Amino acid sequence: MLKLHDVHAYYDESHVLRGVELNVNPGEVVTLVGRNGVGKTTTLKTIMGIVRCRKGSIAFDGRPIESLPSNAIAAAGIGFVPEERGIMSTLSVAENLTLPPLVRNGDGWPLERIYQTFPILKERQRAVGTTLSGGEQQMLAIARVLRTGAKLILMDEPTEGLAPVIVEQIGNVIREIKAHGVTILLVEQNVRFATGVADRHYLMAHGRIIEALTNAEMTSRETELLEHLGV
Numbered sequence: 001m002l003k004l005h006d007v008h009a010y011y012d013e014s015h016v017l018r019g020v021e022l023n024v025n026p027g028e029v030v031t032l033v034g035r036n037g038v039g040k041t042t043t044l045k046t047i048m049g050i051v052r053c054r055k056g057s058i059a060f061d062g063r064p065i066e067s068l069p070s071n072a073i074a075a076a077g078i079g080f081v082p083e084e085r086g087i088m089s090t091l092s093v094a095e096n097l098t099l100p101p102l103v104r105n106g107d108g109w110p111l112e113r114i115y116q117t118f119p120i121l122k123e124r125q126r127a128v129g130t131t132l133s134g135g136e137q138q139m140l141a142i143a144r145v146l147r148t149g150a151k152l153i154l155m156d157e158p159t160e161g162l163a164p165v166i167v168e169q170i171g172n173v174i175r176e177i178k179a180h181g182v183t184i185l186l187v188e189q190n191v192r193f194a195t196g197v198a199d200r201h202y203l204m205a206h207g208r209i210i211e212a213l214t215n216a217e218m219t220s221r222e223t224e225l226l227e228h229l230g231v
């Protein structure tokens with residue numbers, strides 16, 4: 001469904017992605033793990049066309065997307081939940097959920113299904129963005145992307161800074177989204193969370209993928225990986 005081959009990206013002259021190779025199959029949840037500063041966020045931004053792919057190729061559903069503008073990439077069916085969550089803080093939860101453009105006709109989640117998957121958003125329908133907790137903001141950011149009809153969702157550290165009970169709720173949400181056939185590429189530093197939700201993992205260092213791991217491999221090497229990540 002998504003295939004990156006020899007992807008290179010820069011910030012000015014700083015060469016940040018140095019030949020990223022990864023693929024995600026339909027229906028999978030795949031994580032990207034690695035120390036701070038190795039290029040995980042840049043990888044997601046390059047897929048979205050926010051950072052330019054200067055060399056290499058990115059294919060989605062078999063079509064090259066590395067030269068497309070972000071809006072065309074979103075229209076093709078890729079959604080992005082950035083670290084900063086990007087919700088509209090002056091609008092209510094319900095307004096945030098009716099605002100996103102439906103980029104793929106027929107694929108956008110109906111409000112009813114959103115509220116079934118995210119009961120907290122139903123309860124907080126009338127609350128404005130600024131009064132939401134970190135966990136509620138994260139749920140809303142994910143829900144907004146589902147409203148657009150994205151078939152592949154890129155999430156950047158959705159559990160960062162959240163309490164364990166909320167992290168567990170986010171895990172349940174990810175499993176439910178997957179059950180509805182949505183594919184997810186997830187940047188995650190919480191190894192235990194990652195093994196709880198994902199099928200496969202990529203370990204990144206210095207702008208490259210250094211290892212591809214099955215969930216069983218990741219689980220059995222948890223201690224070593226935690227040490228590697230320095231978390």
Ligand SMILES: Nc1ncnc2c1ncn2[C@@H]1O[C@H](COP(=O)(O)OP(=O)(O)O)[C@@H](O)[C@H]1O
Pocket residue numbers: 011014016034035036037038039040041042043
């Ligand atoms: N907007 C930017 N301008 C210049 N350098 C950046 C920018 N964003 C990130 N970087 C640098 O690129 C490298 C990779 O960053 P990033 O992709 O955010 O890493 P990660 O998400 O793995 O922590 C880091 O060295 C970071 O300092």
Ligand SMILES: [Mg+2]
Pocket residue numbers: 040041042156
């Ligand atoms: Mg990052």
